[in-house]
Amino acid sequence: MEISLIQLSSPDTESQAQRIDRAESLIRAQDGADLIVLPELWSAGYFHFDEYPDLAEDLHGPTVAMCSAVARELETHVHLGSIVERTDSGALRNTSLLLGPDGAIVHRYSKIHVFGYQSLEAELLTPGDSLPVAVTPFGTVAGITCYDLRFPGLWSELSTRGAGIVVVPAAWPAARREHWRLLTSARAVEHQMFVLACNAAGVQEGVELGGTSRVVDPAGRLLAEAGPQEEILRVTIDPSQVDTVRREFPVITDRLADYASLNH
Numbered sequence: 355m356e357i358s359l360i361q362l363s364s365p366d367t368e369s370q371a372q373r374i375d376r377a378e379s380l381i382r383a384q385d386g387a388d389l390i391v392l393p394e395l396w397s398a399g400y401f402h403f404d405e406y407p408d409l410a411e412d413l414h415g416p417t418v419a420m421c422s423a424v425a426r427e428l429e430t431h432v433h434l435g436s437i438v439e440r441t442d443s444g445a446l447r448n449t450s451l452l453l454g455p456d457g458a459i460v461h462r463y464s465k466i467h468v469f470g471y472q473s474l475e476a477e478l479l480t481p482g483d484s485l486p487v488a489v490t491p492f493g494t495v496a497g498i499t500c501y502d503l504r505f506p507g508l509w510s511e512l513s514t515r516g517a518g519i520v521v522v523p524a525a526w527p528a529a530r531r532e533h534w535r536l537l538t539s540a541r542a543v544e545h546q547m548f549v550l551a552c553n554a555a556g557v558q559e560g561v562e563l564g565g566t567s568r569v570v571d572p573a574g575r576l577l578a579e580a581g582p583q584e585e586i587l588r589v590t591i592d593p594s595q596v597d598t599v600r601r602e603f604p605v606i607t608d609r610l611a612d613y614a615s616l617n618h
């Protein structure tokens with residue numbers, strides 16, 4: 355299968371409407387890809403905290419509507435990264451969505467580990483409380499978001515729930531780029547999964563984003579890595595490799611269900 359990661363920037367001078375138009379052209383240009391992935395909160399801009407209340411949208415808002423229409427037009431899957439979602443109760447969440455070729459939502463996940471280090475996300479957004487996986491034509495897929503990369507227990511649970519491809523939209527700063535490289539590779543090796551990690555690029559509110567989007571296979575091989583600027587990675591992957599690698603080297607089946615119950 356062909357995948358495209360669109361490592362987008364969200365400059366302070368660009369409006370949300372302008373950015374949605376620009377992203378639409380970039381997504382359309384990926385015609386022929388089976389899965390197109392965008393970064394975390396690209397449409398609002400992750401570091402534009404003051405604008406979250408104004409730019410929040412429901413599941414019919416402008417970002418979702420555009421991505422859903424293009425998924426339908428290209429008859430492909432689009433993982434739209436994430437949006438600032440305004441839920442029915444009025445709470446704001448960092449919600450990622452995978453849209454299918456009919457434009458409908460096939461996976462919805464709200465970021466569980468909202469980020470509070472040099473970030474107002476943890477103050478402004480309500481954490482999610484569910485961890486779904488979705489069955490797709492290319493296997494069982496999950497999406498988790500940015501800071502979630504740091505929590506191996508979350509990933510163990512995803513592999514227990516059958517995920518073989520994990521999409522990671524992010525707005526990961528350049529200051530911790532080496533953690534990003536290390537963790538995206540480590541999670542792929544530990545859980546024998548494809549990790550499709552699509553980061554933001556550029557500068558927002560003075561913070562330099564890391565770019566360096568990465569595709570790592572279930573054997574831990576780096577299939578592609580972007581540079582620091584806006585860039586599109588187009589990569590071919592073979593989803594059947596998940597089962598092959600897990601059969602050949604059965605680390606997941608050797609994992610104990612509960613380490614906390616071991617004697618001290």
Ligand SMILES: O=C(O)CCC(=O)C(=O)O
Pocket residue numbers: 400468469499500501502504524525526527530533
């Ligand atoms: O964990 C990190 O270093 C970055 C996390 C982050 O930027 C985020 O979750 O948005």
